[in-house]
Amino acid sequence: MTALPPLDGIRVIDLSRVLAGPYCTALLSDAGADVVKIESEHGEDSRHLGPFRDGESIYFNVLNRGKRSVALNLKNDGDREALLTLIETADVVVENFRPGVTKRLGIDYEAARARNPRIVYASISGFGQDGPMSGAAAYDLVVQALSGIMSITGSEESGPTRLGESFGDLVAGLFAAWGISTALLSARASGLGQHLDVAMFDSMLAMLPTAHSQLQSTGLTPPRVGNRHPVSTPFDTYKADDGLFVLAVASQSGFEKLAQTMNRVDLIADPRFADDTARTENEPALRKEIENWAAGKTVADVVDILGDAGLAGSEIWDVQQALTSAQAEYRGVVESFEHPVAGKISYVRQPVVFGDSRRPDVRRSPLLDEHHGEVLPGSR
Structure with missing residues (x-):
């Protein structure tokens, strides 16, 4: 008999914005989790980032597929209490505020744990929740530059080169999803959740096994070698x-x-x-x-x-050839939904095939505050 999706019954409160956090929670949603996205009354930042179609951000809608939206003002006592009450019913919280912001708002791990000791609370940031750079502003480009990945990407002629996607954010989101799944297993056994500190910088360093091996072997910083492999030829x-x-x-x-x-x-x-x-x-x-x-x-x-x-x-x-290839079609990794404003939007689902679990139904991205009454009945 086909089993339910792997994360069926898991509720995730998503306080995150833009890419690393939303990518993490999209992966969890793809695996069957109920993801409740908490946004400001003006909408999460990426609702206002292009590219757009009919005024709707394709970027936002791809990253927030399958989620429910609730708008709250977290500086308002009533809305903050509504969030903490919602956390009492949740298994996971994901946030990517700059370190210290959730504590000032009264919604940090300690506040969440006081309401729900089983909560798994993932904090994604550029450089971690503490340390010499914890307060530094971090975007993908900054993290790529500091991680060493740009120093080994490109050719001697091109100079240090950014990877073609925002891998600093994406890898952090991927490690956060892995950490959350692992911590949920621990919580099931112990009855206690924990705080996960996921840094984009740390995550990118973990992507350098070949370069790190070269450095240890030769004592020399690995050079840029273009498209070729630094060790194997041809x-x-x-x-x-x-x-x-x-x-x-x-x-x-x-x-x-x-x-x-x-x-x-x-x-x-x-x-x-x-x-x-x-x-x-x-x-x-x-x-x-x-x-x-x-x-x-x-x-x-x-x-x-x-x-x-x-x-x-x-x-x-190219990207279009890859997404429309017979291989991608056969694997079923590209799915789509109908958005009430933007029309058909396609996305690449999380790629792991769980052989004995059915795939969750395709669920579209939410309109702003679309599910307020459903998630917090009677709150307005």
Whole structure:
């Protein structure tokens, strides 16, 4: 028999804004949680961030799918009490105010725990709830710059380069969702919740295992190497007649198979390419051999040849190609809902397939304060 969605019956109070927190709670909603989004009377900040359609922020509606909206003025005693009463019925609180703000408002973890000892309270911030930078303003760009990720992204010519999405926010939201799920298991066993301190900076540092390994091995700061892998070769973008393709070889057997596929078995015995370290040291020479082989072939031809040989290679898709691909359609990761103002809005659901649990029904994003009477009956 198909089970209920994994987080069915879990209630989440979402006090967060813009990206890290809303992304976290969207993941929880996708897994079946009841997410109640608390907004100001003017609406959460991202309602006013583009891109827009018919006056509605697509960005907001993608990130806040499946949630219910209640507008409260948290500086008002009555509304603050309404929130704390709501927390008594909840399992999780998520907030991403600057450290210290929730305490000033009287809605911090201590206030929540006094009402509900089982509450799991996640605080997402740039640099953590304490420490030398806890009070610093943090946006994704700042965290990417300080985490080291920009120093290893791009080429020597481009200089330090920001990743193409706001990964500082997204990774923090992902770790927050993981932490919440873990803490809920602990609360089930102990009857007690806990405060989760999730920092964007910490989360980005956790994304650097290869660079950290290089630093420890050589004592040198890893350089920018463009699209190629810093350790394994060939592992990069290469030119064919009509564009670029990617090729990823990370083993000796894979390199030997590539040489055979190229009809260049002589490369296997070439001391410049004897092992991964040698190939990386002689990367320009190996690149020349690969691109000479690919000359006269289209990207599609190259990808077919590599695929037939069991090698990892592909063309490079843009965002539209990826989202509308047969692979994405088959996996069912792109879902959509009808918004009463903006019309059809598509989004990428959380990607984990829970084999024995049914997927929650698609639920649209909320209008501002749409569910006030439903969540807080009689409060107005």
